[in-house]
Amino acid sequence: xxxxxxxxxxxxxxxxxxxxxxxxxxxxxxxxxxxxxxxxxxxxxxxxxxxxxxxxxxxxxxxxxxxxxxxxxxxxxxxxxxxxxxxxxxxxxxxxxxxxxxxxxxxxxxxxxxxxxxxxxxxxxxxxxxxxxxxxxxxxxxxxxxxxxxxxxxxxxxxxxxxxxx
Numbered sequence: 001x002x003x004x005x006x007x008x009x010x011x012x013x014x015x016x017x018x019x020x021x022x023x024x025x026x027x028x029x030x031x032x033x034x035x036x037x038x039x040x041x042x043x044x045x046x047x048x049x050x051x052x053x054x055x056x057x058x059x060x061x062x063x064x065x066x067x068x069x070x071x072x073x074x075x076x077x078x079x080x081x082x083x084x085x086x087x088x089x090x091x092x093x094x095x096x097x098x099x100x101x102x103x104x105x106x107x108x109x110x111x112x113x114x115x116x117x118x119x120x121x122x123x124x125x126x127x128x129x130x131x132x133x134x135x136x137x138x139x140x141x142x143x144x145x146x147x148x149x150x151x152x153x154x155x156x157x158x159x160x161x162x163x164x165x166x
Contacts, residue, residue, distance in 0.1 A: 009033035009045035014070050014084045032071040032137060037086040046073070046082050048135065069123070069139045074099055076132035102134045103127050113141070 005015040017031040029049055036044045048071050070084040078096035080088045087093070101114045102125040109126030123138020 005031055005033040006045055006047060009035045009047070010042060011035075012042055016069050032069075034071055034082050034084060036082060037089055040086070046071075048137075069137055072136045072138070074102065074134040074136060081133070099134060102136060105134070112136075112138070114138075 005017060008015045012035050013033075014035070015031075015033040032048045034046050034048075035042045036046055071082070072080055072084070073082040074080055074095070076099065078094040078099040080093065080095070083089055095116065098114055098116055102112055104110070105112055105125040105127060107127050107129050109124060111123070112125045113120065113122050115121070120141045121138045122141040123136055125134050125136045125138075127133075128135055
């Protein structure tokens with residue numbers, strides 16, 4: 001519990017670390033820490049080390065871009081065991097259609113796009129073969145691409161100004 005991301009998760013925060021290269025794996029990775037809720041109280045934390053070979057990182061605000069990514073675990077009945085929204089971990093909430101969609105990522109993992117409660121998410125999912133759980137890192141698609149969209153608008157504006165100057 002001496003790591004800052006563990007302490008933050010135990011205090012109810014979702015943490016997505018900066019990217020780094022793993023000492024053993026030599027792959028680009030990020031650590032995610034999420035609180036685990038039981039009966040509305042923080043009961044512990046889960047720490048995931050995600051290897052992302054094809055992530056592009058760009059400057060973003062605290063709530064957009066890569067900072068909007070969170071991790072979750074979904075069991076084979078479509079129940080979220082871990083999610084940044086503790087309400088989705090309620091025993092009565094099940095999302096079998098989301099599980100079905102995400103399980104197509106298989107044990108090797110894959111990029112995924114899915115809808116949850118009417119909102120579109122983009123992320124990376126992997127099926128854990130022993131438990132049948134889906135390990136998921138994702139974000140709302142609009143917030144994930146917001147910094148790139150804003151940069152595209154700036155480039156468009158500068159291009160239009162340059163054309164007008166000619």
